[in-house]
Amino acid sequence: MASIEETKPHNKRTSQGRRKIDIKKLEKKSNKQVTFSKRRSGLFKKAAELGILCGAEVAVIVFSPNNKLFSFGNVDDVAGSYLNNGAVVPSSSSTSTLVKGMIELEEAEEKKRQLERQATLASILENNNINSWWEKPVEEMGYEECDNHLATLINIRNKFSDASSSSTDFDVPKTKTMPFCGDWSLGLNF
Amino acid sequence: MASIEETKPHNKRTSQGRRKIDIKKLEKKSNKQVTFSKRRSGLFKKAAELGILCGAEVAVIVFSPNNKLFSFGNVDDVAGSYLNNGAVVPSSSSTSTLVKGMIELEEAEEKKRQLERQATLASILENNNINSWWEKPVEEMGYEECDNHLATLINIRNKFSDASSSSTDFDVPKTKTMPFCGDWSLGLNF
């Protein structure tokens, strides 16, 4: 008799579901992008959960492979407070050395990307005068409409910064803000 | 016949393993601490994986419930690069060198502008005394000793800052640095 698979050949799943992968640089560009999205979401979700569960302050900063900036958390609280309280002082010494080393590395590409990141951050900071790159305290995001569950989240104000720019120029990315992303409280989906 | 449970009553697992919890502030203080540790590790691991898989720059900053500071990632690249390189104004010499390298990339113009912008920002930052919370450039961490596996990680330079402070005051936590944490490359265990 016909086996199930033979009965419905078009129905056989080509995907066995998740497969194990080893943690190494993804080569397939398309895959990389998808994975980045998914995992970034996951990371932010984890960050949120940690913050809620433990009452911790959490901030996450991520540059995508394409140098897009994503961030989670009340960075101004977490990082800002630290900074304002007097961080370790700057030493201007390492600069030339660093640059030198970089050049010797002949990894211009990588360097370029770094510069882009720097530029991004710089621009953001410039625009916001060192204050929240997520633009505002969450209060303005209209949480009030949120139910009890969301209330918890206010504690963990979260926001996205998406700095886009023309791929060549990369000038000053205007910090686009995503007010909120759906069913936060329950699903913690981003 | 005696059921298995009855046969070995002392062996019956009191724990059904993981149980579902809802994401809300943990009340039990002991639990909270344990959960924080576990989940912080998990978060950092995720962050590392994201960075490796996708070639993304990731930085995470966490204040524990007790206001201890933990951080993951090449914060100096992600956020601090502009501090260490840009903030500390690149001297014209190193700048030109850098730019030179960039020219080979055919994007010198943009880069130069960026550097200039950074320089501008630098002064601003200097005035505001906003500098690296991450204390130093990673160079001091002795990555070079890392083997191939770790090589991947170099890209993702990682650092821990552990700053403790009186729970009430929260003043300026002194950034204690943990150079590296064990079997990073394979297990990604923290």
Place this chain on the structure above:
DNA sequence: CTGTCTATCGTTAGCCG
């Protein structure tokens, strides 16, 4: 690129040593 689905893989809550 964002979402859905599924089988699987990886994380972790609760316990105990």
Place this chain on the structure above:
DNA sequence: ACGGCTAACGATAGACA
């Protein structure tokens, strides 16, 4: 507090829409 254990739970690779 740390580490180990185990079963459940939650995240996600891959394929598709």
